[in-house]
Amino acid sequence: MxxxxxxxxxxxxxxxxxxxxxxxxxxxxxxxxxxxxxxxxxxxxxxxxxxxxxxxxxxxxxxxxxxxxxxxxxxxxxxxxxxxxxxxxxxxxxxxxxxxKPIENNIYTVSKKDSLVDFRTYCQIMEASGLQFDYVNPADFGIAGVDGAISTQERLLDFDxxxxxxxxxxxxxxxxxxxxxxxxxxxxxxxxxxxxxxxxxxxxxxxxKTGPQPENMFFEPTVLLYYEALQPFYGALTVMDGPCFSIYPYDEDRYSLSHVSFTARGQYKTFAEAQAFNDQVTEADLDVVRCNMTEKALKEFPAFKECFRYLGPQFSVKTKYSNACAxxxxxxxxxxxxxxxxxxxxxxxxxxxxxxxxxxxxxxxxxxxxxxxxxxxxxxxxxxxxxxxxxxx
Ligand SMILES: Cc1cc2nc3c(=O)[nH]c(=O)nc-3n(C[C@H](O)[C@H](O)[C@H](O)COP(=O)(O)OP(=O)(O)OC[C@H]3O[C@@H](n4cnc5c(N)ncnc54)[C@H](O)[C@@H]3O)c2cc1C
Missing domain, CATH: 3.50.50.60 (FAD/NAD(P)-binding domain)
Incomplete structure (x- = not known):
């Protein structure tokens, strides 16, 4: 190759x-x-x-x-x-x-409380799609409040x-x-x-805009939070499926914390409006987002606060259209x-x-x-x- x-x-x-x-x-x-x-x-x-x-x-x-x-x-x-x-x-x-780049332990788990599918259904869907994974013990990765976890082959993009x-x-x-x-x-x-x-x-x-676009399309301002690891972290943790969080490596020095409910910040008709929303976010707004995301992360990853220190926000705009299956x-x-x-x-x-x-x-x-x-x-x-x-x- x-x-x-x-x-x-x-x-x-x-x-x-x-x-x-x-x-x-x-x-x-x-x-x-x-x-x-x-x-x-x-x-x-x-x-x-x-x-x-x-x-x-x-x-x-x-x-x-x-x-x-x-x-x-x-x-x-x-x-x-x-x-x-x-x-x-x-x-x-x-x-x-x-x-x-590969991620040593890229763990997916399914929240008992918040997920829209249960762990067994999740695994059956992945298997039926030809995706390979290994079952792992959630406790070995500091995960609580779930029925099971898998280790996947998903990788980290290298933007540079x-x-x-x-x-x-x-x-x-x-x-x-x-x-x-x-x-x-x-x-x-x-x-x-x-x-x-x-x-x-x-x-x-x-x-x-140059032509037809999906009818129910909108621009969503987003915020992810960057963290540094205070102690070696095993790789990546994604909690499925619905209003759940992820801790994912971003580059050599940073991880991002995101949560489906708090990363998405609104729906706008134009890209400019969504970007203007991001430009006006205050430190107080970010404190609320951080508080909400941390509270959720602690549920399935109780050691979050001991493992990570907040560095700052990442703002972006996502183009989406409304649909029930995400x-x-x-x-x-x-x-x-x-x-x-x-x-x-x-x-x-x-x-x-x-x-x-x-x-x-x-x-x-x-x-x-x-x-x-x-x-x-x-x-x-x-x-x-x-x-x-x-x-x-
Ligand atoms: C919070 C968030 C998390 C995401 N996470 C992932 C993920 O983990 N993995 C994944 O695969 N995808 C992820 N995505 C989706 C991913 O970002 C998009 O699939 C990807 O960026 C789309 O690339 P693009 O080139 O179409 O658009 P963009 O990345 O938006 O690039 C469009 C480019 O067009 C330029 N442009 C705009 N208007 C003009 C103009 N008038 N003249 C000239 N240039 C112009 C812009 O400057 C920009 O560089 C995420 C998105 C968001 C917002």
């Missing part, structure tokens, strides 16, 4: 297809989705421009998040989101082997490594400090700030020459890639086969499981 983003057949076939069409692709947004899709089309031989409003790639939600490389353990109630991450995780590991690689590989295709103010579709292409492209891809997580799936809509990407999880960048390539006449099945030349399509489920195993070693 090399560090290159794609296997040879995709480069060959994609390069042939797009060079022949001589496509010029404009991408708005240099987060995970914009950077990945920029590389996809660059490697296909297209002329690519990625416009990012900030001074660097991977800003905003692309780094202000939990840094969890999802595999599926987090979504027992939504099969689409779970299976998207089950399918995409091995592809992420093959394409970007250096963008994540991803940022460095994306910047290097995108090279002159990348335009930083370049806010897009207009995307205009026309009969022969679409314009970004007056520059014409065959195809435009909006990767702003809907911050810029789904976070990735979807793409096309209107004229403009694609709008609705991002789910970070590793589901490949769902957007497949969808866009297919809509441009590049069959998604072809792209899947090209990425995994030996994929047995008849037996895809067990094949994905095998690759998952291989990817996490």
């Amino acid at each position: 090399g560090t290159s983003c794609f296997n040879f057949p995709l480069i060959l076939f994609g390069g042939f297809l797009f060079r022949r069409y001589g496509m010029k692709i404009g991408i708005v947004g240099g987060g995970w989705y914009g950077c990945h899709l920029g590389l996809v089309f660059k490697r296909c031989g297209c002329e690519v421009d990625v416009y990012e409003a900030e001074a660097d790639v991977l800003q905003l939600a692309s780094i202000n998040n939990q840094a969890r490389l999802h595999i599926g353990y987090h979504y027992p109630r939504c099969s689409v989101t779970r299976l998207q991450t089950v399918a995409c995780f091995p592809r992420f590991m093959e394409a970007y082997p250096t963008f994540s 490594e991803a940022r460095r690689t994306f910047k290097e590989k995108l090279g002159r295709s990348l335009h930083l400090n370049s806010r897009v103010t207009s995307v205009v579709d026309g009969p022969d292409g679409a314009q970004i700030n007056g520059e014409t492209y065959d195809t435009v891809i909006n990767c702003t997580w809907c911050a810029l 789904s976070r799936d990735t979807a793409v809509k096309k209107q004229g020459h403009v694609f709008s990407v609705f991002s789910g999880k970070i590793d589901t960048i490949f769902i957007a890639e497949d969808s866009i390539l297919e809509q441009l006449g590049f069959k998604s099945e072809t792209s899947k086969i090209a990425l995994f030349p030996d994929l047995d399509m008849e037996n895809e489920e067990s094949e994905l499981e095998r690759r998952l195993q291989r990817a996490v070693g």
Whole structure:
């Protein structure tokens, strides 16, 4: 396995297809989705421009998040989101082997009191989805008030490594400090700030509206709390499923504490309104959030206060749509020459890639086969499981 983003057949076939069409692709947004899709089309031989409003790639939600490389353990109630991450995780590991790190003990448990599913049901769902795990004794990990716990293969994202690689590989295709103010579709292409492209891809997580968006979509200001460990912590702890908390490593020095009920801070119609909410949060507001989150964390992890010291907040904005099963799936809509990407999880960048390539006449099945030349399509489920195993070693 090399560090290159794609296997040879995709480069060959994609390069042939797009060079022949001589496509010029404009991408708005240099987060995970914009950077990945920029590389996809660059490697296909297209002329690519990625416009990012900030001074660097991977800003905003692309780094202000939990840094969890999802595999599926987090979504027992939504099969689409779970299976998207089950399918995409091995592809992420093959394409970007250096963008994540293992977590020694990545523990998932199910709260007796607050969870919407019980532990046995949770484990059955994970097993049925082809996800591997080991049963562990909750007490060995300082966990109380649960029926059981499992150790998983979920990993930690390395944002610095991803940022460095994306910047290097995108090279002159990348335009930083370049806010897009207009995307205009026309009969022969679409314009970004007056520059014409065959195809435009909006990767702003809907911050810029360029086409159809999910009907009940909203922007959610979020807050996670950073902590330092006062004594060696075993890895990561995620309590499922519903109004529960997680303690997850963020980088070498920090962990984040989040809680479904207190991390989400409201629902706004525009990205700007949600960001304005974050800008006005006071120290007193944060004290309340910290108090609430700590109280909840102490229930299933009673040693929380002895183990961690508060460092400060992480603010972000999440684009979501209302639904009962907490789904976070990735979807793409096309209107004229403009694609709008609705991002789910970070590793589901490949769902957007497949969808866009297919809509441009590049069959998604072809792209899947090209990425995994030996994929047995008849037996895809067990094949994905095998690759998952291989990817996490
Ligand atoms: C609190 C929180 C926790 C999360 N935890 C996880 C997790 O653990 N694991 C996971 O997989 N996912 C997680 N997510 C989801 C993850 O953050 C998103 O899937 C991901 O950031 C989407 O990437 P993106 O590139 O689509 O959008 P973004 O990361 O929002 O990037 C969009 C980019 O577009 C740029 N932009 C916006 N408007 C313009 C414009 N007009 N012109 C030019 N550029 C523009 C922005 O500056 C930004 O850089 C979390 C999200 C939040 C908020």
